[in-house]
Amino acid sequence: MAKKKRSEITNIFLNGRQVGSHPDGRSLAKRLRERRRMNELSSQVNIYYNLRLNELHILTDKGRVRRPYVVVEDGKSRLAPGVLARIKNNELSWHHLVKMGIIEYLDAQEEENALIALDEESLTSEHTHLEVDPANIFGVVAGVLPYPEHNSSPRITMACAMAKQSLGIYSTNFGQRYDTRGYVMYYPQEPMVQTRLYKALNLKEKSAGQNCIVALTSYHGYNMADAIVVNRSAIDRGLHRIAMFKTYETEERMYPGGQKDIIELPTPEVVGYRGEESYKNLAEDGIIMPESDVYGKEVLVGKTSPPRFLEEISVFGTVEEKKRESSLSLKTGEKGKVDSVLITEGPSGNRLVKVRVRSIKVPEIGDKLASRHGQKGVIGLKVSQEDMPFTSKGITPDLVVNPHAIPSRMTAGHLLETLGGKAGAIGGMLMDATAFSGNTEEQFKAILKKNGFNEFGEEVLYDGITGRMIKSKIFIGNVYYQRLHHLVSNKMHVRSRGPVQLLTHQPTEGRAREGGLRFGEMERDCLIGYGASMLIRERLLEESDKTTLHVCIDSGCVATPDFTQNKNYCKLGQSDDSEPVEMSYAFKLLLDEIQSLCIFPRIILKDKS
Amino acid sequence: MKKTSILIPPYEAVGVVSAQSIGEPGTQMTMRTFHYAGVAEHVPTGLPRLIEIVDAKKEPKKPIIDVYLKSTYSRSRTEAEKVAKELASVFVNDVADVEDDLEKLMIKIIYNEKDAKSQAITFTMLRKAVESFDENPKIDGQTIIIKPRKTDGKKEKKITAKSVRKMAQKIKGAIVRGIPGISKAVVIKGEEYFIRAAGFNILGASEHSAVDPKRIYTNNIKEIERVFGIEAARNAIVREIKDVLDMQGLFVDIRHIMLIADAMTYDGEIKSIGRHGLSGEKVGVLGRAAFEETIKHLINASAFAEEEKLIGVTENIIVGQTVPVGTGKIRLVMKK
Numbered sequence: 001m002a003k004k005k006r007s008e009i010t011n012i013f014l015n016g017r018q019v020g021s022h023p024d025g026r027s028l029a030k031r032l033r034e035r036r037r038m039n040e041l042s043s044q045v046n047i048y049y050n051l052r053l054n055e056l057h058i059l060t061d062k063g064r065v066r067r068p069y070v071v072v073e074d075g076k077s078r079l080a081p082g083v084l085a086r087i088k089n090n091e092l093s094w095h096h097l098v099k100m101g102i103i104e105y106l107d108a109q110e111e112e113n114a115l116i117a118l119d120e121e122s123l124t125s126e127h128t129h130l131e132v133d134p135a136n137i138f139g140v141v142a143g144v145l146p147y148p149e150h151n152s153s154p155r156i157t158m159a160c161a162m163a164k165q166s167l168g169i170y171s172t173n174f175g176q177r178y179d180t181r182g183y184v185m186y187y188p189q190e191p192m193v194q195t196r197l198y199k200a201l202n203l204k205e206k207s208a209g210q211n212c213i214v215a216l217t218s219y220h221g222y223n224m225a226d227a228i229v230v231n232r233s234a235i236d237r238g239l240h241r242i243a244m245f246k247t248y249e250t251e252e253r254m255y256p257g258g259q260k261d262i263i264e265l266p267t268p269e270v271v272g273y274r275g276e277e278s279y280k281n282l283a284e285d286g287i288i289m290p291e292s293d294v295y296g297k298e299v300l301v302g303k304t305s306p307p308r309f310l311e312e313i314s315v316f317g318t319v320e321e322k323k324r325e326s327s328l329s330l331k332t333g334e335k336g337k338v339d340s341v342l343i344t345e346g347p348s349g350n351r352l353v354k355v356r357v358r359s360i361k362v363p364e365i366g367d368k369l370a371s372r373h374g375q376k377g378v379i380g381l382k383v384s385q386e387d388m389p390f391t392s393k394g395i396t397p398d399l400v401v402n403p404h405a406i407p408s409r410m411t412a413g414h415l416l417e418t419l420g421g422k423a424g425a426i427g428g429m430l431m432d433a434t435a436f437s438g439n440t441e442e443q444f445k446a447i448l449k450k451n452g453f454n455e456f457g458e459e460v461l462y463d464g465i466t467g468r469m470i471k472s473k474i475f476i477g478n479v480y481y482q483r484l485h486h487l488v489s490n491k492m493h494v495r496s497r498g499p500v501q502l503l504t505h506q507p508t509e510g511r512a513r514e515g516g517l518r519f520g521e522m523e524r525d526c527l528i529g530y531g532a533s534m535l536i537r538e539r540l541l542e543e544s545d546k547t548t549l550h551v552c553i554d555s556g557c558v559a560t561p562d563f564t565q566n567k568n569y570c571k572l573g574q575s576d577d578s579e580p581v582e583m584s585y586a587f588k589l590l591l592d593e594i595q596s597l598c599i600f601p602r603i604i605l606k607d608k609s
Numbered sequence: 610m611k612k613t614s615i616l617i618p619p620y621e622a623v624g625v626v627s628a629q630s631i632g633e634p635g636t637q638m639t640m641r642t643f644h645y646a647g648v649a650e651h652v653p654t655g656l657p658r659l660i661e662i663v664d665a666k667k668e669p670k671k672p673i674i675d676v677y678l679k680s681t682y683s684r685s686r687t688e689a690e691k692v693a694k695e696l697a698s699v700f701v702n703d704v705a706d707v708e709d710d711l712e713k714l715m716i717k718i719i720y721n722e723k724d725a726k727s728q729a730i731t732f733t734m735l736r737k738a739v740e741s742f743d744e745n746p747k748i749d750g751q752t753i754i755i756k757p758r759k760t761d762g763k764k765e766k767k768i769t770a771k772s773v774r775k776m777a778q779k780i781k782g783a784i785v786r787g788i789p790g791i792s793k794a795v796v797i798k799g800e801e802y803f804i805r806a807a808g809f810n811i812l813g814a815s816e817h818s819a820v821d822p823k824r825i826y827t828n829n830i831k832e833i834e835r836v837f838g839i840e841a842a843r844n845a846i847v848r849e850i851k852d853v854l855d856m857q858g859l860f861v862d863i864r865h866i867m868l869i870a871d872a873m874t875y876d877g878e879i880k881s882i883g884r885h886g887l888s889g890e891k892v893g894v895l896g897r898a899a900f901e902e903t904i905k906h907l908i909n910a911s912a913f914a915e916e917e918k919l920i921g922v923t924e925n926i927i928v929g930q931t932v933p934v935g936t937g938k939i940r941l942v943m944k945k
Contacts, residue, residue, distance in 0.1 A: 528922055529625040531935015541929040584929035597904070599911040 025056040037101030048109035066105040069129035135435040143197035146433030147413035155374030166482035168208020186241040191480035209482040215397035227380025229400035250328040259306035272325035301328040366488035373414040389461040421478025423447040505545040505585035545585035550578040556602030627865040634859040665881035677824035689802035693794035698787030709777040720751040738785040788813035846870040893924040
């Protein structure tokens with residue numbers, strides 16, 4: 001071997017660490033790959049040759065993302081017709097193809113050395129690999145979207161995000177599960193227009209959506225700005241109906257000192273007894289009966305706890321065992337039926353009770369629906385079937401979607417799915433909408449034409465209210481719609497009075513705590529801008545944390561109330577004269593906190609001028 | 610009648626309305642930068658510039674001076690170019706190579722004919738520029754040799770290699786021609802030809818005979834205040850803010866901007882809007898404490914037994930009283 005210059009010698013790295021060198025890295029890479037294809041090296045090894053740095057990388061570590069390709073030799077795919085025939089006869093499986101070196105997995109590094117053809121027709125002698133299927137460029141989520149190649153990319157992203165929020169059958173054993181929250185659709189359907197990946201994943205077992213008849217037209221302004229008009233009769237028949245399961249659980253906890261909680265029917269003596277009405281559904285053991293209706297703050301499992309402090313001694317000197325009420329109750333605002341009750345043992349061996357409550361979520365105004373093209377909307381109106389537009393065959397749409405949703409978003413796939421769904425329903429078959437290779441518009445048109453329909457999917461509709469023919473033909477067809485996880489009934493919140501925080505005496509925050517809506521800084525600025533002083537005072541004081549404190553006239557300190565003599569006194573002032581002063585509790589808190597900084601604030605009182 | 614309908618009613622919260630009127634379009638300001646040729650290339654516009662103005666920075670990031678010329682010069686491009694050349698400063702380093710000889714403790718200045726010719730600098734001009742360093746420099750063809758003097762006024766000075774090197778740097782930065790602080794002058798055609806340059810030396814530029822000193826303008830507001838006074842500075846603030854908003858295609862009523870300019874200048878010197886300026890000089894302790902550096906203000910107030918007079922809006926909201934604006938101040942008075 002002639003002596004080579006240093007730069008002409010390839011450095012060889014194994015998982016990023018140099019292990020040696022070689023005079024010709026490129027041919028070594030080639031030979032290594034051949035070995036791998038002959039199954040002498042693991043198929044999980046990847047080889048990457050960096051020409052610029054003259055480095056050869058052999059990669060075997062975990063965590064590399066890899067994807068399969070068909071190996072190409074001299075411009076010919078190794079997946080020859082003979083092999084294909086054997087696959088068809090079930091003689092060969094994927095596993096065999098990998099072993100035979102027909103299919104190989106490349107990682108991000110080795111991909112740099114490959115030239116990959118999208119389809120067999122475009123193969124040249126330069127190519128090293130062939131894409132198994134062009135639709136492979138999509139992942140699992142995007143792979144089940146119909147006709148993604150006809151949609152704009154942002155809409156595909158949105159459709160992927162929304163598919164994850166769709167409600168259907170999340171697990172086939174949902175009846176046995178006690179998930180904290182779970183939604184199950186009453187009558188899920190597999191989509192009329194689906195992809196090969198959808199079938200491969202067997203998603204019809206866990207489908208999340210229904211094929212709806214969708215008319216693309218306006219309806220009295222109730223489907224403006226992405227609202228959707230829904231056929232009330234269809235909802236009554238079970239369209240998009242969902243059951244929500246919620247599991248509540250409670251445990252008989254042990255306390256230091258040998259005491260523990262007891263699951264039982266609390267007696268009126270218990271501290272914090274909620275009244276007989278709250279416990280009306282409980283059986284003798286203190287646990288609710290299955291299939292009983294529950295509402296609001298009603299108790300699901302009655303429980304009592306030992307007193308918080310052992311020294312809780314009554315006035316008479318006897319140690320009174322006053323138990324505390326600590327029952328498990330339904331969250332405020334919820335209602336439903338008890339689906340099932342489970343009594344087991346918790347992780348620390350305590351008795352554990354789980355109660356699953358089921359409530360039916362019928363679609364209502366404000367609930368969110370979406371097709372698989374990023375076309376989302378909320379229900380704007382429910383209309384009885386008789387008021388819906390109808391075709392000459394008497395078909396009424398389930399949903400009326402506004403046509404303005406289409407042009408600016410460029411979701412032609414939505415329209416193609418409408419057409420394909422219609423053709424599939426009429427022709428009696430499922431349609432393939434796999435990216436780049438699905439059924440074509442022409443095929444749909446032919447089916448529609450053969451069955452006496454307008455080939456463009458348009459039909460003459462009649463106004464359901466007046467009975468008059470609608471002048472223009474309306475595009476109507478079948479689209480797979482999903483109900484998304486944003487249900488009005490889980491979000492609706494009002495408050496006119498309610499709980500306040502302990503520290504500030506201001507209203508609590510958040511729906512779960514029955515909180516108020518914050519009147520924030522910017523809102524305050526607006527009222528100042530209007531000069532609406534009285535309104536600011538009402539929002540920020542009267543309706544929030546107003547308190548009255550007695551302030552000593554002489555010293556300017558907050559006077560101490562003396563309840564036995566029913567007056568207020570101040571030790572710093574010369575007299576006990578004090579005046580009631582209205583202020584926000586937050587200000588009182590500020591004064592107290594300032595005092596903790598060793599600053600002594602005083603309030604100088606003056607008569608209102 | 611017309612006058613009273615135009616007047617702002619008493620106790621109208623003009624400050625809040627102005628803040629909102631400028632703040633709302635401000636949120637829509639684009640990050641798009643506009644490209645200009647020449648000096649104004651990297652001048653901050655949009656939000657960064659707005660912040661710069663409101664913060665009352667001593668010097669803007671890219672100071673610009675617009676020099677308008679007397680009518681005899683402003684009509685033709687060539688005349689204006691000539692003036693521009695005279696204004697923009699040329700340094701010794703631009704037209705000559707300065708070499709320090711640390712062995713012989715002297716400095717060689719070699720006239721670079723090619724560079725100098727393009728700037729129209731003659732050898733005599735160069736000699737004049739370095740004369741302040743050595744009154745009688747040795748001249749050897751195209752080279753000036755300077756020997757640092759041993760005395761500096763009365764004091765005896767020792768000449769070391771270090772001091773020679775220092776002097777060489779000074780010579781490099783000496784101005785051969787032009788006005789200190791002004792560089793990169795470009796002629797721009799508006800309604801007339803005028804010169805736009807980097808820098809803000811108003812007084813220096815005004816001394817040039819071709820310059821119309823009445824129309825000179827710079828984006829350095831502090832400099833305008835120094836030279837022309839606070840009223841001019843107020844007008845400059847208004848103009849600069851307006852320019853920023855106009856460039857973004859936003860419309861804000863000029864009176865809102867004027868209010869800001871007034872607030873920044875009303876006590877005779879430019880104050881920034883923020884901790885070190887307007888907001889830091891609020892009368893009420895609570896108002897200042899609510900803005901920034903809460904503890905500092907509270908402790909200082911307690912140290913001097915400050916009294917909170919509850920004059921401002923914030924203070925009254927904290928305490929829970931009606932704010933002294935709008936309906937909060939208006940009261941019915943019985944007719945006597």
